[in-house]
Amino acid sequence: GAGVSQTPSNKVTEKGKYVELRCDPISGHTALYWYRQSLGQGPEFLIYFQGTGAADDSGLPNDRFFAVRPEGSVSTLKIQRTERGDSAVYLCASSLYGQGSAYEQYFGPGTRLTVT
């Protein structure tokens, strides 16, 4: 595709429910990143994939958060037992290469998650 796409654009869920957020990176990009952005804040790193494997998941806040990228392209961020504090915009980015390179990260439009 022309850019990084994320679905859904908005998600409203009740506290305690499970949600999945999807990211389609730019075709051919080996690196994929998930970030979380709260209102008025910069993006906060969650997890980074190089290919199919999670090279760095140190930003995941707790074990309710999990992400996969089984075929090295599309990624899904999964949140179990959602809490109101999980409400934020979840951004996905991809780059041609990752791990400390200066290559551009291209961001998707984000998924706005609201937990009621």
Add this chain to the structure above:
Amino acid sequence: KNQVEQSPQSLIILEGKNCTLQCNYTVSPFSNLRWYKQDTGRGPVSLTIMTFSENTKSNGRYTATLDADTKQSSLHITASQLSDSASYICVVSAGNYGGSQGNLIFGKGTKLSVKP
């Protein structure tokens, strides 16, 4: 502790005027510094990336400077337009890769409003 501080937090200017946004960082070892523009409801879009050896880089009406000695960067916007209204985020990449995502440290951003 690796940190990126931006100032001012918000700024209002009149269309056609110039402005300068500041970024101070305490990130070591330093790899590169990026400026992103984020429109409301959108993902960040890269404006410039500068490595240690570069001290200025331009992208149209945007000019970024980097002083690696004082660990300061600025983003200068010339002849502002209404479409420049956005948040501008300074991001510093640490050089201790070691299997990590390149340790991108995000500032909180400067919210710029350009008024007619």
